[in-house]
Amino acid sequence: MTEWTKLLPIKVLVTGGDGQVAHDLVLLGEQDNHFEFICLGLSALDVTSPDAIQQALDRYMPDYVVNTAAFNNVDAAEHEPERSFCVNRDAVKSLAVECGALSIPLIHLSTDHLFDGHYASGYSEDDDVSPLGVFGESKRQGEDLLRQYQPKHIILRVSWVFSARGDNYLLRTLENARKQAAIETADDRQGCPTSATDVGRVILAMIKQLENGADAWGTYHYCGAEVTTRYRFTEAILAAAGQYEALKTIDLVPVPSRALHVEVERPASSVLKCKKLLSTFGIRQRPWRSELVAVLRQIYQKDT
Numbered sequence: 001m002t003e004w005t006k007l008l009p010i011k012v013l014v015t016g017g018d019g020q021v022a023h024d025l026v027l028l029g030e031q032d033n034h035f036e037f038i039c040l041g042l043s044a045l046d047v048t049s050p051d052a053i054q055q056a057l058d059r060y061m062p063d064y065v066v067n068t069a070a071f072n073n074v075d076a077a078e079h080e081p082e083r084s085f086c087v088n089r090d091a092v093k094s095l096a097v098e099c100g101a102l103s104i105p106l107i108h109l110s111t112d113h114l115f116d117g118h119y120a121s122g123y124s125e126d127d128d129v130s131p132l133g134v135f136g137e138s139k140r141q142g143e144d145l146l147r148q149y150q151p152k153h154i155i156l157r158v159s160w161v162f163s164a165r166g167d168n169y170l171l172r173t174l175e176n177a178r179k180q181a182a183i184e185t186a187d188d189r190q191g192c193p194t195s196a197t198d199v200g201r202v203i204l205a206m207i208k209q210l211e212n213g214a215d216a217w218g219t220y221h222y223c224g225a226e227v228t229t230r231y232r233f234t235e236a237i238l239a240a241a242g243q244y245e246a247l248k249t250i251d252l253v254p255v256p257s258r259a260l261h262v263e264v265e266r267p268a269s270s271v272l273k274c275k276k277l278l279s280t281f282g283i284r285q286r287p288w289r290s291e292l293v294a295v296l297r298q299i300y301q302k303d304t
């Protein structure tokens, strides 16, 4: 038994419980008997209601809260700014206030969309933020309020999250490849894909160290190892999926982002530098390629 182990499991309340990161975090954490999870989807805990947050904290008395709840639709956020600010900013403030009052550490997920993407070499935690759209701006303001109202917090910014469930680029690519003979994809956007399971691994590792007394509150970046482009990521998805399924797509077409007609510009570089996480927590990046293989195995095993 390692020194940090408590006699009772660490009780972690997870918001946004139907989302991809929440699902994979809990699945991974349940294999580790040091944790107990209360995983609450939107119908069980709407984080836009301060009363509902207070009631959930009073009822479950968690040791940690992990906030994965978010309005993540980058294009829809341009048309629904109220919803975006309500979930990504105001609800984060409510969580911070309630967790602060009870001294419950709050671990909050954030995004590469805080950056404008002009630094090809990538972004570290100290770099200035400059979001390109409503989604990024709402997440930025959520971060600021969290810092203001609950000093015992971790903000974990992640990028290009994929998993075997939910709405993500990997699943949308497979869907398109089943229907379309050609897929156009940006070859001028670079980033690091990150599996939801890997995000879960990082969160659990951080909680264990915080529980052991690490005084390491603050903002961190995490993403899978190896910088790639959207085009190369798509190519990797199709190549790996092709081992399981004959896909209709035979033509993968590299195009500039501006040709893709999205509502809001995406950061040209979403690369997050992860040195601070390594130097503070000793947590290393895992290669996204092996995570991709594992996620595709999950997808196709589920289907058989």
Ligand SMILES: NC(=O)c1ccc[n+]([C@@H]2O[C@H](COP(=O)([O-])OP(=O)(O)OC[C@H]3O[C@@H](n4cnc5c(N)ncnc54)[C@H](OP(=O)(O)O)[C@@H]3O)[C@@H](O)[C@H]2O)c1
Pocket: 015, 016, 017, 018, 019, 020, 021, 022, 041, 042, 045, 046, 047, 048, 067, 068, 069, 070, 071, 072, 087, 091, 109, 110, 111, 112, 157, 158, 159, 160, 161, 162, 166, 167, 168
């Ligand atoms: N996905 C990515 O590529 C990516 C990249 C960078 C950062 N992140 C961040 O990582 C975190 C987790 O992302 P994810 O990919 O797991 O997102 P996800 O799959 O969209 O999960 C978010 C969950 O939050 C729920 N939700 C929305 N409004 C809510 C509310 N008012 N109260 C409670 N729950 C609510 C959503 O429900 P509905 O689906 O019913 O709305 C969804 O189940 C988010 O903070 C996100 O911004 C994600």
